[in-house]
Amino acid sequence: MRTICLLAIGWLLSFAGHAAGPATIAKVNRQLWQEPVNTTAGFDKASRAAILVYAQSLQAMQKLSDADMKAAFKIKTVNRTSANKWLNKELALSLRNYQSAAKNCGAGDWTCVGHPASTADLLKHAGNFGASIPATMIQWHDNLQQFSRAYIAEQLRLAALFPTVSSEIDNFNDREWNGDDFADRQFLLTFDDGPTKAHGDSDEVLQMLAANRKSAVFFILGENLQKRLTATDAKTLAELYKGQCVASHGWEHQSHAKWADWQDSITRTQSLLASVLPKRGSENTGSYLPFFRPPYGQRKADSGPFFQQQGLQVALWNLDSQDWNKQVTGDEIIDRMITLMLIKRHGVLLFHDVHPKAKTALPVLFSELGNAVMWRDCDQPM
Known part of the structure; x- marks a missing residue:
């Protein structure tokens, strides 16, 4: 995990955001996923795989220090409580989303990694997910991992600034x-x-x-x-x-x-x-x-x-x-x-x-x- 964290920090420091918004926008090549997503089964399979990569990226970003985020996002202060709240919320949503996507799992499906009952379970499965990825999908995995980290950086920057700079990242009340x-x-x-x-x-x-x-x-x-x-x-x-x-x-x-x-x-x-x-x-x-x-x-x-x-x-x-x-x-x-x-x-x-x-x-x-x-x-x- 320490190696993953250091890689995330090194990548994030190249993000070079600024106060007005991120300088780098998360981009991905959807064509690297080689199966259609126009049916419920196809959507769910692609979703399971994407959620596992996303959850692992969230876990890596949890290890970032305030100093790392200040340097990467070019911001003066970090609201750690807000940043942690967003990361934990995303992990909870990822668990719920994976559970929904796994309802139609079939035998031998490499995107089906069990039935995680907690975020800890999900992260454990996500950490082991790389070993089950077919060789033909390695390029997809690496591309999606880069996208996930860039997207999380976009959102984590907003969370680190909230509520001093308000945004869509969190709600103030139930209205x-x-x-x-x-x-x-x-x-x-x-x-x-x-x-x-x-x-x-x-x-x-x-x-x-x-x-x-x-x-x-x-x-x-x-x-x-x-x-x-x-x-x-x-x-x-x-x-x-x-x-x-x-x-x-x-x-x-x-x-x-x-x-x-x-x-x-x-x-x-x-x-x-x-x-x-x-x-x-x-x-x-x-x-x-x-x-x-x-x-x-x-x-x-x-x-x-x-x-x-x-x-x-x-x-x-x-x-x-x-x-x-x-x-x-x-x-x-x-x-x-x-x-x-x-x-x-x-x-x-x-x-x-x-x-x-x-x-x-x-x-x-x-x-x-x-x-x-x-x-x-x-x-x-x-």
Whole structure:
């Protein structure tokens, strides 16, 4: 274990993050997994293998010191309690996810390593997993291990900064959710930052979803909605989101943890949304949902009473596509999201309808996953 820890530290010190975000984004080559994942059995087998690699990487990261994380992430302080909480939560989720994926294990399946009843059992099996991997899958294993460590570094950095810098990494109260509690193999699509100008990326994303018979929650910026409303009318705008759901992303895309006018940002956007969309959609319009997604996931730790007074829930996410990031191509988004869905097995996917990558990546993702997962209807996100 000491050798694994030293390797993790050496790799992590090359991560070179900074205060605004990680400099290196986790990437993976899904093609190295040589079997389809478009059935429940195929998805579960790939999921079992991915979870074991992920759990071993989590164990290695648990050994990192505060000094290691400060140097790797280029941050001044580390909230060790928060970092440990996230690592322990991920291990607990990994145990639950492996147990779900192992329900249809068959004899002779190299991804089936027994029936772990605790995280200690899971880590023991994960530590021995390497010996059972077929020679043809060694490249897959090494690639996924690199991805797992890079992804854990992305998330561990957020945990180390929380709550001084708030994010999607943890909740402040029971009116906040991120998809960790969804049922097995259930996923919700969400999009941030729209709408764009008419006939822009937002319109094309909506057309793509309609063509694929999928729904999503669109977290809209009030100022963008007002601009679009000025150029058209409320009826046309409501029809644009036919079959979809709309919620608030605030008036402007800035941190609602630091902005003096954050409460006004939320109430102004809520009023505008309510004037354009009904609370429950008909067949011809979209639905307005009483949710708020904070830009960057940043909100004040003591904002719970305000959201309760407004009748709002804070809707976060646990599967970040990074589709806004210039470092990540459309193909890399598909690789990343399918891999994370295999590891996480349920949750909220974050995309942005003001960028072009989602509209081409998602149809491929839908096709490759087939009937292996269930896409939740946007009217029932919880």
